[in-house]
Each structure stands twice: as C-alpha cells, then as structure tokens.
Amino acid sequence: MDEAPRPKEIERFSARMEAHFRDIYRRVMADAPICNPALDVACVGFCAWGDQKLGVLVTPWFMNLVLAPVAFTGTQGVAFPCGVIAFRLSELPGFGPMAMCSLFSPMQDFVDQEVAVATAQAALHGILDPRLLEGAPAPEAYPAAPESRRETPVERAEKFRLAEAGQETPRQKLQFNRRAFLLRGRAEGGKASSP
Numbered sequence: 001m002d003e004a005p006r007p008k009e010i011e012r013f014s015a016r017m018e019a020h021f022r023d024i025y026r027r028v029m030a031d032a033p034i035c036n037p038a039l040d041v042a043c044v045g046f047c048a049w050g051d052q053k054l055g056v057l058v059t060p061w062f063m064n065l066v067l068a069p070v071a072f073t074g075t076q077g078v079a080f081p082c083g084v085i086a087f088r089l090s091e092l093p094g095f096g097p098m099a100m101c102s103l104f105s106p107m108q109d110f111v112d113q114e115v116a117v118a119t120a121q122a123a124l125h126g127i128l129d130p131r132l133l134e135g136a137p138a139p140e141a142y143p144a145a146p147e148s149r150r151e152t153p154v155e156r157a158e159k160f161r162l163a164e165a166g167q168e169t170p171r172q173k174l175q176f177n178r179r180a181f182l183l184r185g186r187a188e189g190g191k192a193s194s195p
Contacts, residue, residue, distance in 0.1 A: 004048040013053055013068070013095075014043035020092065021059050035060040036107040044120035056120035058113075062105035063120060065127065068098035081130035 005013075021041040029035050039060040046055030049067065057064050067078060067087055077084040078099070087099035103123055110116040126132055 004051055005053050010046050010048065010053050014046045014055065017057060017066075017092075017095070018043050020094070021057065025060060029059075029061055032061065034106045036110060038112050039107055039110060039116055040113050042113070042117055042120075044117055045124040054124075056103065056124050057100075058107075058116050058120050060107060063103045063107065063116065063123075065101040065103055065123070066098060067100075069096050070099045071097070072099070080127050082127050082132045085127065 018041050025035070025041060037060065039058065041060070042058045043066075044056040044058055046053055046066075048054075052070070053066070053068050055066055057066050065085065065087070070076075070087070070089065073089050075086055075088045076099070077086050085101055087101045090098055090100045092098065104110075104119075107116065110119070
C-alpha cells in the first residue's frame with residue numbers, strides 16, 4: 001500500500017474539484033432544470049482512506065461519494081466499516097481515475113446549502129461508522145433492487161414535447177393517484193358507498 005495522502009494534498013484536491021464543478025455549473029448546468037439554485041458546489045469531509053482520498057461532492061445537481069485515485073474499471077464494491085458500497089469509475093480531465101457513488105440526484109429536496117452539507121457529513125459519518133451494522137441482517141437478506149429501464153432519448157424528447165404542449169405523457173396517465181385510490185368508493189359527505 002502506498003503512503004496516505006497528506007492533509008495539504010487532500011486540501012488541494014478538494015479545491016481543484018470544487019473549481020472544476022463550479023466551472024461546469026457556470027458554463028453548462030446553471031439553467032438546467034435539474035439544478036437546485038439554492039445550492040453551490042462543495043467538497044465535504046475529504047480525508048485519507050488508506051492511500052486514497054474519500055469525501056462527498058455536493059453540486060446543485062447531485063451529491064456523490066468520491067474515492068480517488070482508483071485502479072479498477074467499471075463498477076466495483078469497496079469495503080467500508082458500514083459494509084460494501086458499489087462505486088462506478090469516473091475519469092475527470094486533470095484528476096485521473098476516481099470512483100463515484102451517487103447519494104442523491106436530483107437535489108431539489110434540499111432547501112439550502114447548509115442542509116445539503118449537513119446531509120453529506122452525516123452520510124460520510126455513517127459510511128465510516130461500523131456500529132451501523134450491529135443487529136443488521138446479513139446482506140443476502142435484502143431483496144435485490146428491481147431492474148429499472150432507462151428512458152430513451154426519443155422517449156425523453158417526446159415527454160418534453162408533450163409537456164411544452166401542456167399534454168400528459170403516457171407515463172403520467174398511468175401514474176398511481178394515491179388520493180383517488182384511498183377515496184374510491186366514497187360518496188358525498190365522506191361516507192363509503194355501498195357496493
């Protein structure tokens with residue numbers, strides 16, 4: 001194992017990453033609807049993890065756990081005190097290979113930067129806290145996540161065309177309406193109608 005990164009090296013890495021993503025935000029993302037204008041770019045809690053740097057990157061459009069540098073390709077599970085976390089390889093110009101794990105995207109639920117940073121700090125603390133595993137079922141006891149189908153570019157374009165025309169998309173028509181479901185069969189006055 002190589003030498004652990006020094007605090008100044010981690011500081012420089014964080015500052016460069018913040019500058020890189022602020023530039024992306026300014027040039028490309030500022031007007032994107034996925035962005036939360038109440039948020040800014042921040043590297044949160046970056047520290048040495050063995051011979052790597054570990055921390056959370058907060059942007060107006062995502063919050064990712066970052067591990068750098070890495071020597072794997074594709075997706076790989078990395079062991080932490082809380083358990084194994086799946087990371088995906090990411091290559092940024094000037095940074096070399098790093099791995100990222102999405103924590104949140106989009107970021108619309110965060111009311112301000114303070115809440116986003118506090119969430120990032122809590123996530124990092126949780127990842128590094130082995131006590132979170134005490135009493136937890138073994139990983140094989142958790143059901144596998146269902147395979148989700150990604151929207152194609154053609155479907156996405158059709159969705160935006162329909163939205164601009166003020167029409168419902170096929171997906172919106174099929175969405176479950178909890179209120180209608182819970183109130184079905186109810187007559188005027190809030191009493192259930194007889195079948």
